[in-house]
Amino acid sequence: xxxxxxxxxxxxxxELVTKFNExxxxxxxxxxxxxxxxxxHLVQAEYGWISTPAMDKVAEYLDLKPIEVYExxxxxxxxxxxxxxxxxxxxxxxxPCCLVGAEKIMKYIEQKLNVKEGEVTPDGLFSWxxxxxxxxxxxxxxxxxxxxxxxxxxxxxxxxxxLIDGLRLKTAENAQMI
Amino acid sequence: xxRKLLLENINVPGINTFEVYRQKGGYRAVEKALKSxxxxxxxxxxxxSGLRGRGGAGFxxxxxxxFLAKPEGKPRYLVCNGDESEPGTFKDRYLMTYIPHxxxxxxxxxxxxxxxxxxxxxxxxxxxxxxxxxxxxxxEAKNAGLLGKNILGSGYDLELYVQPGGxxxxxxxxxxxxxxxxxxxxxxxxxxxxxxxxxxxNCPTVVNNVESIAxxxxxxxxxxxxxxKMGIGRSTGTKLISASGNLNKPGVYEIELGxxxxxxxxxxxxxxxxxxxxxxxxxxAGGSSVPILPANxxxxxxxxxxxxITYESLADxxxxxxxxxxxxxxxxxxxxxCIVRNTWNYSRFYHHESCGQCSxxxxxxxxxxxxxxxxxxxxxxxxxxxxxxxxxxxxxGNTICPLGDAAAWPVASAIRHFRDxxxxxxxxxxxAMQRNYxxxxxxxxxxxxxxxxxx
Numbered sequence: 279x280x281x282x283x284x285x286x287x288x289x290x291x292x293e294l295v296t297k298f299n300e301x302x303x304x305x306x307x308x309x310x311x312x313x314x315x316x317x318x319h320l321v322q323a324e325y326g327w328i329s330t331p332a333m334d335k336v337a338e339y340l341d342l343k344p345i346e347v348y349e350x351x352x353x354x355x356x357x358x359x360x361x362x363x364x365x366x367x368x369x370x371x372x373x374p375c376c377l378v379g380a381e382k383i384m385k386y387i388e389q390k391l392n393v394k395e396g397e398v399t400p401d402g403l404f405s406w407x408x409x410x411x412x413x414x415x416x417x418x419x420x421x422x423x424x425x426x427x428x429x430x431x432x433x434x435x436x437x438x439x440x441l442i443d444g445l446r447l448k449t450a451e452n453a454q455m456i
Numbered sequence: 457x458x459r460k461l462l463l464e465n466i467n468v469p470g471i472n473t474f475e476v477y478r479q480k481g482g483y484r485a486v487e488k489a490l491k492s493x494x495x496x497x498x499x500x501x502x503x504x505s506g507l508r509g510r511g512g513a514g515f516x517x518x519x520x521x522x523f524l525a526k527p528e529g530k531p532r533y534l535v536c537n538g539d540e541s542e543p544g545t546f547k548d549r550y551l552m553t554y555i556p557h558x559x560x561x562x563x564x565x566x567x568x569x570x571x572x573x574x575x576x577x578x579x580x581x582x583x584x585x586x587x588x589x590x591x592x593x594x595x596e597a598k599n600a601g602l603l604g605k606n607i608l609g610s611g612y613d614l615e616l617y618v619q620p621g622g623x624x625x626x627x628x629x630x631x632x633x634x635x636x637x638x639x640x641x642x643x644x645x646x647x648x649x650x651x652x653x654x655x656x657x658n659c660p661t662v663v664n665n666v667e668s669i670a671x672x673x674x675x676x677x678x679x680x681x682x683x684x685k686m687g688i689g690r691s692t693g694t695k696l697i698s699a700s701g702n703l704n705k706p707g708v709y710e711i712e713l714g715x716x717x718x719x720x721x722x723x724x725x726x727x728x729x730x731x732x733x734x735x736x737x738x739x740x741a742g743g744s745s746v747p748i749l750p751a752n753x754x755x756x757x758x759x760x761x762x763x764x765i766t767y768e769s770l771a772d773x774x775x776x777x778x779x780x781x782x783x784x785x786x787x788x789x790x791x792x793x794c795i796v797r798n799t800w801n802y803s804r805f806y807h808h809e810s811c812g813q814c815s816x817x818x819x820x821x822x823x824x825x826x827x828x829x830x831x832x833x834x835x836x837x838x839x840x841x842x843x844x845x846x847x848x849x850x851x852x853g854n855t856i857c858p859l860g861d862a863a864a865w866p867v868a869s870a871i872r873h874f875r876d877x878x879x880x881x882x883x884x885x886x887x888a889m890q891r892n893y894x895x896x897x898x899x900x901x902x903x904x905x906x907x908x909x910x911x
Contacts, residue, residue: 304617306531306574309657314639315622319581346639353641353811354622356581372543373744373801374700374787410625410805411543411744412582415700415787416707427584 288332290339294324298339310340314350318357323425327358355409356424363398363405365445367391368422369433371408375418383419383433384408390442403449404442458725459686461674461694462667463710466554472589474596477557483602485676486564490610493676498569502672504680506692511537511628511665512743512783513858514767517672523652524570525660533661534572535637536563536669538579538586539621539628542743543805544785547696548666550708552579552586556593560616562669564602565676567614570662574615577666578633581620590618625809629857630663631655632811643813644857665783667696687713691766695784702736702790704728717741717763718755721788734790737895738874741770742782744802745862747869748795749779775869791895795877796888799870800828806863817860820851824867831878834885841878845871 290298298317305312317340321332333347340347351357358366369384384406388394391404398405414420417431430441460466470476477483489498503518524532536559540548552559559577567575579587594616597603605613619637621627627636631645634656655661671693675683684692691713697720700706705728711720720726721736730736739754740746757763758777763770765781772778789798807821824847830836848864855861871878877893 304615304619306657309638311639312619312637315581315636316620318622319584319620340639349641350622350639354581354624356623371801372805373740373798374544374785376798376801377701377787377789377793409623410808411541413540413546413549413580415544415546415785416698418700422582425584427582429585 286329286331288325288329288335290321290335291324294320295339302340311342311346313340314342314347315354318347318351318354319425322357326364327361361398364403364449365405365423367404367406367442368409368412368424369406370410370412370414370418370420372411374411374415375420378418379433380419383421383435383438386435386438387421387442390438403446458710458712458715459694460710461683461686462551462558462670462696463555463708471555472553472557472593474557474593474600477555478600481677482557483561483564483597483600485561485673486568486602487608489565489568489676490608490612495569495571498565498672498676501680502569502675505671505675505683506680506687506690507668507671507675507683508691508767509665510667510671510695510783512542512745514781517664517668520652520664521566521570521662523650524662525653526571527660530659531574531657532570532572533656533659534563534567534570534575535630535633535656535661535663536575536577536666537628537630537633537663538577538583538666539625539633540583540666541580541625541628541809542745542783542785543802544700544740544743544787545698545783546700547698547708547784549583549586550698551666551670551696552583552590556586556589557597558670558673559590559666560593560597560603562672563616564597564607564614565672566662566664566669567616568612569672572662573613574617576617576619576637576656578619578621578627578637580627581622584620587618587620594618624811625805626811626857626859629859632857633663634661641811643811644859646856688764688766689768691768691781695765695781697765697784697786699727699786699788701786701788702731702734702793703788704731711765713766715765717765720765720786727786727788730788730790732790734792735895736788737791737793738789738795740779740785740787740789740866741765742780743785744787744805744866745858746780746782747775747778747865748798748873749777749869750873753777753873754779775865775872779869792892794832794892795870795874796828796832796881799867800825800832802866803828803863806859806866810859810863814855814860816851816854817863820847820860821863823847824863828867831881832888834881834889836878836882836885838879838882840882841871841875 301313337344419433507517508514627642632642636642651661736751757772803825807825812818848868851860852864881888
C-alpha cells in the first residue's frame, strides 16, 4: 500500500503546484504561511498521507523552516503521518453520537474489517478510527471518508455493510477495467 | 408556526443556487447597505438589533464591531468562524449546506460595515463538501458583481475566501482560529490585546460565528427594530437550535428566542418528544461545554417557572440550578443513558482537544478522563468523586482560553446533579457494568444548593 516511502523524495506535479499558487494568492504578500493547512490537505489528497519528505517539500515551497510544517502537521488530527488504507473510515465517537449507538457501530466496523483501530486491512483498502465530534449530531451515528470527506449519516449495521461492500466492489471493478 | 428569519426559504427548491436565492429576495441587504447606508449606519443597526454572538459566548455583536480599531494604513479583517466543533452543535453546517448565499450575503454586509476588503470564512476541514459549496456560491456572487472590485458601483471592494481547518476543536476559539489561519498550531493567544486591536496578521480583526453573520441579513433588510421585536428582553431575534440525542425528530430548528424548553422538546412543531416512548433524564442545552441539567431542572427553574430558551432563563439560578444557551446544541438523554459514561466521554473529548499550552488544562483534562474511566469501569473509589470536583475547580478560570472552563463544567455539573449515580457506580461496580442507573432524578425534588449536596 505504501505509495511513497518516508525517505523517497517527493516531486509535486505541475497541476498540484498550480493549485498551491492559487491558494497563496488569497493572502497578503509575505503571508504565504497561511496557505499551509490548505496545501497539506491537497498533499494528503494526492498521496493518501503526509510523509516527512512531502512536508520538507512544502516547507521549501512556502519558504518556511521544516519545523514550522512538522509542528502544524502533528497538531491537527486530520493529517495522517503514516500510510492509511485507501478508504479511511472515521467514525464520530463523541457524546451525542454515542447516545444513538456510535460505539456499537465502531465495534461492528472493527469486526467486519477485522483490523484494530488505526490499522490497515491486508488488501490495503481500509483503515478506520474514532474521531471527535463531526458536527452531524442530529443524524448520528456518522462517519466520514476523505479526501472529499463525504458523510455517511444515521448509520446502521446494514448501512455499514452496504458502504464497505460497495467500496470493495467498486475497487474490484476499477481493477478489471485497467 | 414560529416566524423564521434565516431558514424561511430553506425548503425552496434550488435555494442553494444564486438564481433562486436572488429571486427570493436574496442580496437585497447588500444593495440596501452599500447604496443607502454608511458603514457606521450598518454597525449602528446591528447594535440596535441586540444581536448576540451565536457561537456560544453571547457577546453583543454590534458592540464587538464597535471595538474594532481603525488605524491609518492598516487593513482590517472580518473572519467568519465556521469551525463548528462543539459536540451537540451542527447548525452552521446545516446553514452552509442548504443556504450558503445567506452567509455570503451576511459576509458582504458585515465586511462593508467593518471596512474590511479581504475576508475569510474559516471552516473546519472535515466540512470539505461545505467548503466546495461556499466556494461555488462565492464564484456565483462574484460573477454577479456582488464581490470583487467596486461592488454595485459603490466603490467598495471585497475579496472573500474560504479557509479549511485541520481538525482541532480549539480552533473555534477566536485567537486560536486566527493562529490557525496564519498557518500555525491552534494555540490561543493571551488577551489583551484583543483581536479588535491586533488580530489576523496583527491587524484589527473581528471574528464572528456563521449564524451571527447570517443574522445581519434580516437585520439590514427589515431594520433593527423589527428584529428586536422578536425574542424576550436581551435575548432578541431567532436562534438556530441543533437538537440531538434521544429525540423523535432531531435536527436544526430556528426558534424565536423565548420558546419554552418543554414546547421545544415535546411539541410536534419541534422535536416531537423523546424517542421510543421513553422518558427524559437529562439535557445539555448549549453544547457539551455547558452544565448538564436533570430533566426536572431543564423544564422548570428553581423557582418553579417555565424554563425558556433565552440566554437569561437558561442561566437562571447560576450553575447551582441553571446552565447556558451557549451555541444552542441541545442534547437530550433518555432514561437508559449513563451519566457517568457520558461525562467520561466528554472528558476524553476535552483531553483530546486540549492544545496543551496551559498545564491546568493539559494535565487536568487527562486526570479527569482517567478518574472517570475508572469510575465507569468499576474501579473507582468514593473519594474519586470529590477528587474530580477538586480537579475541575483547579482547571476552571486558570487557563488562557475558555477550553479549561468548558472541560471543567460538564464534570462539575454532572456530579452536582447526579452524585448518587456516581456513588452507585462505586458501590455497585458489577451491577453498573450490566445496567444503567435509570431515572432516579426524573422525579427528584429540586437539588439542594451546592455545598449542601457535597458529601
